[in-house]
Amino acid sequence: MRRVIFNQKGGVGKSSITCNLAAISAEQGSKTLVVDLDPQGNSSLYLLGKPPAELKDTVADFFEQSVAFNIFNKKTDDFIHATRFPGLFVMPASPELDYLERKLEAKHKIYKLRDALIKLGESFDRIFIDTAPALNFYTRSALIAAQRCLIPFDCDDFSRQALYTILGEIQDLQEDHNPDLQIEGILANQFQPRATLPRKIINDMTEEGLPVLPVQLNSSVKMKESHQAHEPLIYMAPKHPLTLQFINLYQALQGENVTAEVN
Numbered sequence: 305m306r307r308v309i310f311n312q313k314g315g316v317g318k319s320s321i322t323c324n325l326a327a328i329s330a331e332q333g334s335k336t337l338v339v340d341l342d343p344q345g346n347s348s349l350y351l352l353g354k355p356p357a358e359l360k361d362t363v364a365d366f367f368e369q370s371v372a373f374n375i376f377n378k379k380t381d382d383f384i385h386a387t388r389f390p391g392l393f394v395m396p397a398s399p400e401l402d403y404l405e406r407k408l409e410a411k412h413k414i415y416k417l418r419d420a421l422i423k424l425g426e427s428f429d430r431i432f433i434d435t436a437p438a439l440n441f442y443t444r445s446a447l448i449a450a451q452r453c454l455i456p457f458d459c460d461d462f463s464r465q466a467l468y469t470i471l472g473e474i475q476d477l478q479e480d481h482n483p484d485l486q487i488e489g490i491l492a493n494q495f496q497p498r499a500t501l502p503r504k505i506i507n508d509m510t511e512e513g514l515p516v517l518p519v520q521l522n523s524s525v526k527m528k529e530s531h532q533a534h535e536p537l538i539y540m541a542p543k544h545p546l547t548l549q550f551i552n553l554y555q556a557l558q559g560e561n562v563t564a565e566v567n
Contacts, residue, residue: 314437327536330391340397348396364398418449459502
């Protein structure tokens with residue numbers, strides 16, 4: 305299964321959601337890969353503990369060899385790094401992604417990622433793709449390569465209005481490039497269950513027929529602690545309420561019944 309986490313709006317928790325869902329997948333026994341397409345490299349730093357600028361054999365190097373002449377190209381596997389967590393791997397980002405974007409667009413390499421991930425699907429059970437807060441070459445590549453799309457969302461009116469644009473862009477891409485792509489749902493992140501406005505927005509969107517997921521992720525300082533420790537919640541705090549919400553989300557995305565209790 306190839307899943308992209310996408311929203312053009314920044315600060316909605318794409319990297320945190322990507323890494324924590326991938327960690328749960330690995331912890332439950334699935335060989336799992338995170339592909340980090342955001343030049344900021346937050347997912348790479350989170351899981352590997354090193355700034356992307358210090359890493360070699362990154363996703364930028366993978367893309368670069370497709371536009372440069374090389375006698376001996378590396379295999380796609382050579383750009384994958386093992387984390388310290390069993391079964392969890394990363395194809396890390398690099399600041400060089402910004403520099404490469406125009407070259408890749410000029411060479412029409414929009415399907416390069418899809419072809420590589422289809423091949424990697426023979427070795428990995430699940431692939432999670434983190435994206436930048438923009439609709440650019442890399443996010444389009446990810447949406448073309450993915451089978452499922454998860455849209456994180458902050459419960460405010462500005463974010464709600466932006467969703468219509470996002471859903472329209474995904475629909476255009478489905479029609480033109482990837483008819484197999486399915487929107488899994490809109491995920492409310494940093495949710496405040498005791499506040500009136502977030503609950504009203506979720507209810508209104510659900511009544512409107514938007515694909516809002518029944519699971520929300522609450523705001524918690526534990527997530528920031530997890531970032532600082534470079535350790536996803538399932539390993540750092542397996543019984544924490546936010547961790548249990550992530551488990552519920554993972555189960556919902558797998559079509560399983562939600563079983564974890566959240567206090």
